[in-house]
Amino acid sequence: MKETLFCLRVGHILPYAMSNSNTTIFTNPSSFILLGIPGLEAAHIWISIPFCAMYIIAVLGNFTILLIVRMETSLHVPMYYFLCMLAVIDLVLSTSILPKMLSIFWFNSREIDFSACLTQLYFIYCFIVMESGILVALAWDRYVAICNPLRHSTILTNAVVAKIGLAVLLRGGLLVLPHPLQARRWPYCRTNVIAHTYCEHLAVVKLACADIRSSSYYGLLVTFLVIGPDVSFITFSYTQILRAIFSLPTKEARLKTFGTCGSHLCVILAFYIPTLFSSLTYRFGQNVPLHFHIITANVYLLLPPMLNPIIYGVRTKLIWDRLLHLLTQKRT
Template identity: 75%
Template sequence: MSGSNTTDFTNPSTFILLGIPGLETAHLWIVFPFCTMYLTAILGNFTILFTVKTEPSLHGPMYYFLCMLAVSDLVISTSIVPKMLAIFWFNSKEIDFSACLTQLYFIHCFAVMESGIFVAMAFDRYVAICDPLRHSTILTNSVVANIVLAMMLRSGLLALPFPFLVRQWPYCRTNIIPQPYCAHMAVVKLACADTSVSSYYGLFVVFCVMGLDAIFIALSYTQILRAIFSLPTKDARIKTFGTCISHLCAILAFYIPSLFFSLMYRFGQNVPLHFHVLIANVYLLMPPMLNPIIYGVRTKQIRDRLLRLFTHKGT
């Protein structure tokens, strides 16, 4: 293990990830719920991808966006959990500086992408409910491809400054990161320089991505609810609103932990460090685990395809 924890250095070759400080004796037990969440995310999201690929009736805009969400969930969880398991099981706490920056980039890039996917899904629901006769002409394959490309470019470009900002700072205090993965502000806090540029850019991304995306989603659902309440019968309103339940549940599973974590990070100075770290891990790993469950249970087409698949296997 590196012996440069407190000596002066301006460009550390490695960082030390502590896992969950204060709960080191419980690492062997803590790993099991996180491992369960990861395996559920892997199995669930690959099942979603396989189901959409093999079922022609699911080859539509909503399910293309769902596949993109599944890929994003797989990348985020795989960026974090393998190294976390190495820390908890094998005490492998060192991470190369470049590997740390790569992990940091992928986490922030695909978190931004996931937020954009929810906006695209909200737009799909808006068109499907408010202008159903033109849904297929508005959301053509080329339009969907352009939306996907725009989301990828936005997330990739917005996350790109994070590793470059982190690389430019001198590190002369410590190379110990008190959590099991590299996040932008966790690394920036180790620098011995004025890092306000990194802090301001991080806030800019939060407000311009999460804030604007949440506004667009809220506007879409305002119009959707107006259209639903204008339907003539209660059954029609319930049936139409039912097509949005999966999307709304996935949005809540993504934004509520994010909001809670952001508030706790800024105002929870009296909260124990190990609780901060646990919440940070749950915040990143909960959506990848819940999204395939939500869509698998709530979406009739996916549920029916899976039932047919298992029924045929069992006969």
């Protein structure tokens, strides 16, 4: 497909066609063209190597978590159920972007169907919101386990865990649903080129021949409605947890409890810091180079799925012990 002329400004595409009197407007373009990382086309193959390695580690690690929890009945407790939910979310999130990204980098296959683009957009943001919800659930689980251990089993029953999982699913699905619905109903100009490796929300809607401020404001609102309350609840939970840890009688007990919570804090920081950075720089970082923003946007979707199973596998003794047991059994 012949790519139409475009210019880059503030990390977005502004088509010349929008100012052309002969602009043809159509409601649903048949496809979009993903450029990958403009300016770094010659390095696409080299850039793909760390991204592909991150994805392989994420897939192996998260499937290992799911397998170990399924096989070990002693791990059938709320915290590990939430870890399994997190593993599934990470698998979907990373898989939603990497195959198409690699097809761009390796085979120069840049075209993506209009409906597939909107589906990818929906899955990415839906599962980002879900991941934030599961991190809140994990923080609550640790709060109850440490601050109110005698009531942990009565508060977090299997039914409650299932309801939390359903609430996380519905929140993510419903909050993000307006994004693809709005993008589908807008008319688009002749240019269908997206300067990105995947269908990032603002990169797509910037191509519409319409006033997209409502979509931009809604995206910002969702970011703060999700991250604001979630981070506040997590901060409150871990503040109470730290107070409870420092009140423990022995140093060994404090270190053991803090070690368990330390892995959770690492996962939380690995998710929220890149997410906030990417979201805010895309909207307000006019001086941020386009290629830097695109690389960051990919890293923040691939880094947490890779790190989560590593952090939980190494720092969570039951998972680590079970994994070592399986490996030693295979060798003998």
